[in-house]
Amino acid sequence: MVKVGLTGGIGAGKSEVSRRLAALGAVVVDADLIAREVVAPGTPGLAAVVAEFGPEVLAADGSLDRPRLGAVVFADPARLAALNAIVHPLVGRRSAELEAAAGPDAVVVHDVPLLAENGLAPFYDLVVVVDAADETRVRRLVELRGMTEQDARARMAAQASRADRLAVADLVIDNDGPLDRLEPQVREVWQKLVDHRTV
Incomplete structure (x- = not known):
């Protein structure tokens, strides 16, 4: 088994990456979903x-x-x-x-929004950070989630900085561009996770 921490700032596209990793065979453990389940x-x-x-x-x-x-x-x-x-x-x-x-051969991806903020990186074999420029994230939050720019920036400011997240990353997925650039990166990261499992 390989334990992976997946994180990214709000609007970076972490949920999209999580979905794609699940489609490739990862067992995704979503902290936000579980937080809803337990209450x-x-x-x-x-x-x-x-x-x-x-x-x-x-x-x-x-x-x-x-x-x-x-x-x-x-x-x-x-x-x-x-x-x-x-x-x-x-x-x-x-x-x-x-x-x-999940079983001994699984690639278990823990989808953890506040991984960097809560100092959780040491609990995982590898940390994958989904990264996008701050301005890209603001635009997505305004256009896709209907936030005001002020709300989007406030939510981002309450999270770890981009630099802090990247500092704990073993692997980075650059999601600053269109979605068609995401899939090959996710597949490449998936292969690295599978290879790490056999180490």
């Missing part, structure tokens, strides 16, 4: 969040009201730390279960 209705994770933050963080259908919870935790570092103390261990356990189920 789904009926889970111990959701019960713990409600116990900590109160029933007002629930939507009418009993699911977590993410915008409401976000308004609480992003305004107060202590409340964010309390939420992370509930969610992060649950995500870690579920990620480990998925990795263990």
Whole structure:
């Protein structure tokens, strides 16, 4: 097995690369998806969040009201730390279960948005960074996600810098251009991951 950390700043195209690696045969463990799973209705994770933050963080259908919870935790570092103390261990356990189920010959790609920010590079055999220029990322966020330029730049500023991400990279996929330039790079990286597995 080879454990790969895949990361990239918002708007760089990490999700697209993740999809393409999965199509080539990678077992993708998506931290964001798991973070949603572990607080789904009926889970111990959701019960713990409600116990900590109160029933007002629930939507009418009993699911977590993410915008409401976000308004609480992003305004107060202590409340964010309390939420992370509930969610992060649950995500870690579920990620480990998925990795263990993948089998000894698998290429397991952990899709981790905040890999550089949280100092997680040492936990992976290889780190792949999807990179794009800041201006390209701003344009994509405005055109494809409907953000204002100000919101896009604020979200980018809250993440690691491009230089910090590139500093932890073993392999870099340059996604600054059109999508047709992406596929050959993803295939090349995939071959390196497969080769690394046999080392």
